[in-house]
Amino acid sequence: MIRTENLTKVYNGKAAVDGLDLEVGEGEIFGFLGPNGAGKSTTILMLTGMIEPTGGRCLVDGIEVAKDPLKVKEIIGYLPEDVGFYGNMTGEQNLDYFARFYGMGAKERKERIAELLELVRLDGVTQKAGEYSRGMKQRLGLAQALINDPKVLFLDEPTANLDPEGVREYRDLVERLAGEGKTIFVSSHILSEVREVCRTVGLLAKGRLVAQGTLDEVARTLASPDGDAVRIVVETRERLPEIEDPEVISVERNGSRAIVRAKADIRDRLAETLFEQGVHVRELRVEEPDIEDVFMAAYRR
Ligand code: ADP
Numbered sequence: 001m002i003r004t005e006n007l008t009k010v011y012n013g014k015a016a017v018d019g020l021d022l023e024v025g026e027g028e029i030f031g032f033l034g035p036n037g038a039g040k041s042t043t044i045l046m047l048t049g050m051i052e053p054t055g056g057r058c059l060v061d062g063i064e065v066a067k068d069p070l071k072v073k074e075i076i077g078y079l080p081e082d083v084g085f086y087g088n089m090t091g092e093q094n095l096d097y098f099a100r101f102y103g104m105g106a107k108e109r110k111e112r113i114a115e116l117l118e119l120v121r122l123d124g125v126t127q128k129a130g131e132y133s134r135g136m137k138q139r140l141g142l143a144q145a146l147i148n149d150p151k152v153l154f155l156d157e158p159t160a161n162l163d164p165e166g167v168r169e170y171r172d173l174v175e176r177l178a179g180e181g182k183t184i185f186v187s188s189h190i191l192s193e194v195r196e197v198c199r200t201v202g203l204l205a206k207g208r209l210v211a212q213g214t215l216d217e218v219a220r221t222l223a224s225p226d227g228d229a230v231r232i233v234v235e236t237r238e239r240l241p242e243i244e245d246p247e248v249i250s251v252e253r254n255g256s257r258a259i260v261r262a263k264a265d266i267r268d269r270l271a272e273t274l275f276e277q278g279v280h281v282r283e284l285r286v287e288e289p290d291i292e293d294v295f296m297a298a299y300r301r
Helices: 040-047 069-075 091-100 106-119 134-145 164-179 191-197 215-223 267-276 291-300
Strands: 002-011 014-024 029-033 055-060 076-079 152-156 183-188 200-205 208-214 230-236 248-254 257-262 281-286
Touching: 002 040, 014 040, 014 055, 014 200, 014 208, 029 040, 029 164, 029 191, 040 055, 040 152, 040 183, 069 076, 076 134, 091 106, 091 134, 106 134, 134 152, 134 164, 164 183, 164 191, 183 191, 200 215, 200 291, 208 215, 215 291, 230 267, 267 281
Parallel strands: 029 183, 029 200, 076 152, 152 183
Antiparallel strands: 002 014, 002 055, 200 208, 230 257, 230 281, 248 257
16 A cells, blocks of 8 residues: 655755655555654654655555545555644634645534544634643644545654543554455554554664564574574473574574574474484474564664
8 A cells, every 4th residue: 555666855965755665555554663853753744745855755545645645645645753733723624724625515514523523532622722731732743644434544743732531532543444345554663652552663763773573582582693594492491402493593402492593483383393312392483573672673773
């Protein structure tokens, strides 16, 4: 549903986004992770047709964004990092103003807006948007992003400045929207926020994609210097014999336990070999790296 090919944006001779190749499937909740300044907002601005790439291209639902930005805008919703509203108008009036850009008729606007205000729990609120709390503004922003019932939703740091209650509501809402089949692209510099809702993530650093996949896959890639080596913990009753397997990279022994680093998950073969040699296996498992640790280390790097 979303694809970038060698996507690049250069500001003042410096690449903010540097040859990005990204792919997000339909119905996915994709977490775009990276420290501040990594190039997340710049990427989203190119994906939503707000700015043009210096090089490469991006496609949303097969449409090349830079070539046909209006067509793309019809099928996407975008919640910017700092969403702005007319402070002297109510939430409903703000949404109505915005809905006119989509050429929606009066009746359609009224129905859609009522539905959305209820969805983001702002129905019945008569305050002007200028008097809204940060959380309320964020919820109104989400309603605005949904006005055209988009196929793809881009959320830029949606939970920044939300309180824990607001974060929980936001998560429920995102799950619900994904349940309706929408593709959701959410950027964040906070891992814990992304790990709760996103099935797949991309990690961006200095404009480049460092890793992409499920959180476990990404953590594994980052954890091991040799790419996606699998760490297998083996504990045997007898002394562990030499392991001769072409997939094995190294064996680190510690008494009756060992950590086998291998190019693939060779647990089945290991179990068989050990059994054939009359060695009793007490434990045989793939060691998943601690995601927080791995990301923190990658961020520091
Ligand atoms: P993130 O969203 O990950 O925090 P940004 O995309 O906002 O990162 O910024 C990436 C880099 O590009 C930063 O170094 C930032 O200073 C630079 N940058 C972003 N927008 C502009 C701009 N309009 N002009 C010049 N430099 C910019």
